[in-house]
Amino acid sequence: MSTVLVTGGAGYIGSHACKRLAEAGHVPVTYDNLSTGWSDAVKFGPFEQGDLLDRPRLDEVFARHKPQAVMHFAALSDVGQSMRAPALYWRNNVVGSMTLLDAATAAGTPHFVFSSTCATYGEQDGVMLDETCVQQPINAYGGSKRAVEDMLRDYGRDGRLTHVTFRYFNVAGADPDRQVGEFHRPETHLIPLALDAVRGRRDALTIYGTDYATPDGTCIRDYVHVLDLVDAHLKGLEYLIAGGGSEVFNLGTGRGFSVREVIDAVSAVTETTVPAVEGARRPGDCTALVSGSRRAEQVLGWTPRRSTLPQMIADAWGWHQMPGYTA
Ligand SMILES: NC(=O)c1ccc[n+]([C@@H]2O[C@H](COP(=O)([O-])OP(=O)(O)OC[C@H]3O[C@@H](n4cnc5c(N)ncnc54)[C@H](O)[C@@H]3O)[C@@H](O)[C@H]2O)c1
Ligand SMILES: O=c1ccn([C@@H]2O[C@H](COP(=O)(O)OP(=O)(O)O[C@H]3O[C@H](CO)[C@H](O)[C@H](O)[C@H]3O)[C@@H](O)[C@H]2O)c(=O)[nH]1
Numbered sequence: 450m451s452t453v454l455v456t457g458g459a460g461y462i463g464s465h466a467c468k469r470l471a472e473a474g475h476v477p478v479t480y481d482n483l484s485t486g487w488s489d490a491v492k493f494g495p496f497e498q499g500d501l502l503d504r505p506r507l508d509e510v511f512a513r514h515k516p517q518a519v520m521h522f523a524a525l526s527d528v529g530q531s532m533r534a535p536a537l538y539w540r541n542n543v544v545g546s547m548t549l550l551d552a553a554t555a556a557g558t559p560h561f562v563f564s565s566t567c568a569t570y571g572e573q574d575g576v577m578l579d580e581t582c583v584q585q586p587i588n589a590y591g592g593s594k595r596a597v598e599d600m601l602r603d604y605g606r607d608g609r610l611t612h613v614t615f616r617y618f619n620v621a622g623a624d625p626d627r628q629v630g631e632f633h634r635p636e637t638h639l640i641p642l643a644l645d646a647v648r649g650r651r652d653a654l655t656i657y658g659t660d661y662a663t664p665d666g667t668c669i670r671d672y673v674h675v676l677d678l679v680d681a682h683l684k685g686l687e688y689l690i691a692g693g694g695s696e697v698f699n700l701g702t703g704r705g706f707s708v709r710e711v712i713d714a715v716s717a718v719t720e721t722t723v724p725a726v727e728g729a730r731r732p733g734d735c736t737a738l739v740s741g742s743r744r745a746e747q748v749l750g751w752t753p754r755r756s757t758l759p760q761m762i763a764d765a766w767g768w769h770q771m772p773g774y775t776a
Pocket of ligand 1: 456457459460461462463481483484486487499500521522524525526541545564566617618621632
């Protein structure tokens, strides 16, 4: 049993990770500034409110809890916003991660698990992406994540910090027990927006671009269930604690779905046609991002079990129908 400092534990993925860590007997200590997260999502361990950029506060929290590992989810992650306000992303995601790494290494914390993204790959013309592909992000969000990957590599060189970087593809779904779920404000992700449109909580969904070089003209993404994703984190943690060396893993299923296919699947699960209109491309969007790697399976023994489109949408739909859910 380990104490794990979970930055971003009040957010979508971090809160699911805390639940999974607690189930496995670990103590997840959430560190979060609540900029996009929610204090009522912190249910599975202690909460320390604080900012990544606040080094004295981080030192205090490391001294109090003496974590064996950090799981670093805290970040800003709105691609469109990162195009409009890149400095925000470099400060929060890059300087914030550096401050966290400085505090972690000063405290002697030996292990670090980092949330990166397939957005670091950028446009690769339909290639199935594996960890050896060149990283050439086309938005500031992806640029900030690639920078932290580079930083981690350098911080780990002296052997005192081992790290696992996970490059997530598109995370979807929610805890089937409905204790936690996805709740971004503003919401920018396709599946929750489609569900909101079905419920009439928003106007019609806008399809961002229908002239991409894909079979139906809309962007293609590889969707992975949040429960499968946090399972990989647990395996990554156990791998590091067992002495595994620093590694990078894609987390995706290897299957891509277009925006139109996702909309059709949401219509099928909810038995309601998603109101949708065709619109312009969203700046910063890549044409297709699909994982072509089995490294997480080979090294960590990870296989996605819940990551079918109908299952992810059904679990998200369950969460959206909770009485407390307000978009
Ligand atoms: N959702 C996805 O599809 C996806 C895909 C790839 C990667 N990721 C990465 O996964 C991580 C979690 O994403 P999410 O969807 O759960 O986002 P989220 O916005 O729900 O959670 C992020 C959390 O980090 C906190 N935070 C942000 N900046 C902070 C700071 N400076 N100090 C302290 N706390 C701070 C927020 O308050 C929030 O609770 C992010 O690093 C994101 O880039 C997400
Ligand atoms: O209203 C919408 C919202 C999204 N989309 C399209 O749906 C697809 C998925 O968009 P999301 O906003 O749900 O997710 P992204 O593909 O932008 O995901 C990116 O941002 C995420 C973080 O928020 C992750 O980091 C992920 O790895 C990175 O590719 C994109 O083609 C997007 O253009 C629409 O057509 N209409």
